[in-house]
Amino acid sequence: MTRDVTTPDSGGGDVAVVIPAAGLGLRLGGGTPKALREINGESILRRAVRTAAAAPSVALVAVAAPADRVEEVVALVAGVSGARIRVVAGGASRQSSVAAALAAVVEALPIVLVHDAARALAPASLFERVAAAVRDGAEAVVPVLPVADTIKRVSTPDRVAGTVDRAELRRVQTPQGFAASLLRTLHAGAGAELTDDAGLVEAAGGAVRCVPGDELAFKVTTPFDLRIAQALAGGTTHPTTGPPAE
Template identity: 50%
Template sequence: MSASPPRLRTAAVIPAAGKGVRLGPGAPKALRTLGGMPMLVHAVRAMAASRAVELVVVVAPPDGEAEVRRILDSHPLPEAAAAETDLLVVAGGNTRQESVRCGLRAVPEAIEAVLVHDAARPLVPVETVNAVVAAVRDGALAVVPALPLADTVKEVRPGAEDEPEPVVATPDRARLRAVQTPQGFDRATLVKAHRTVAVEGEGATDDAGMVERLGERVVVVRGHEEAFKVTRPLDLLLAEAVLARRRVTDGYV
């Protein structure tokens, strides 16, 4: 009878400082309500639902740390998750990359693996979280959940807004994947990427891409259709429908 694999001490970092302008005017995207609770609360609970995750670090807007604490205190973790998962709120930076770096600094040295999860993916199933952690536990330095593309993709030469753009290539769809989160990392590798990889402008929006630039191997595990990103009003409607179904069929709260 084979022994169970050792538990990998794991933390999740959730950058939640983005404004989410494509979702329309109102509160920052992570604080928009979904099924009566802010999306951020759903995202935190999704990470805490995994027994592998012992710490969730929420990275708030630089001037919004107190508000985020208040919101999370108003929507505590379910009792079982709260018994196994600590929750920490820290202030972030002006870009996603800076915010992830702030979250990493708050992770104790004893943690071996780090997940980075978008607050705007509130409904990622626990099975996807566990699959990412398992791949890191099995030796992968960087792991991303992803799905095959349903649509043909065209590479274009970007032009002015509302102007036709010339197509320059049609990539082979079979080789492409739509990446989701949480992305999982060997902690030391992710820290090294954030310390050494410089990204100009708005900074890195994909932590696995930073690890790629180190020359390290990134692997893909199967993602899930319900781990979609809530970016536009239509996405919010879809998320409400998924949540309503879960509440009927799974007793989701």
């Protein structure tokens, strides 16, 4: 099932944003699919869609919804302005949901960004930064942040095996950007489930470029994360920040 959600001021950019939002989010608890939980009165998913649609380069946002809640999601994102919105039934896994939403992007848009709905506070400037790197010639782009904590390898749950050099480690966020033709090809031949779409590029031997991420693009996974998101969102509807300081 595919549903178009029309808006009066659909964008004319060169970017499609794919948002997989069909997961249950069991670690968040509560019984409601994670993307439909609320941050200060607005659902996680609507916040993510609204910000993506507001990015100037974005022409279309394709959402993979829980298969039994497509109409609910259509109603939820109705009225979001700035880009065309399309809702499709997602799959049983993140990878299958991305593939379903990607298949619904029938427009000839050269850049696709894949964004986790759970990173609902990611600012529009981050979408633009990732898209610009793809436009500049990168086939795949991920926003990253340095790792601040000391990282240990463990041999058993209570035994340290060594310390990892964090200089080469980065926390990877979304949106992740791709040349649309490459992402379609990789999803068509995808095998084992991976935790992000950049992993498909890596598995195929391709190069993935890094750009600065944003602290607001953290992933709401646990009840504690949700409380942080609520505190950060406060009474605002569209928080923004720039790239992290070097």
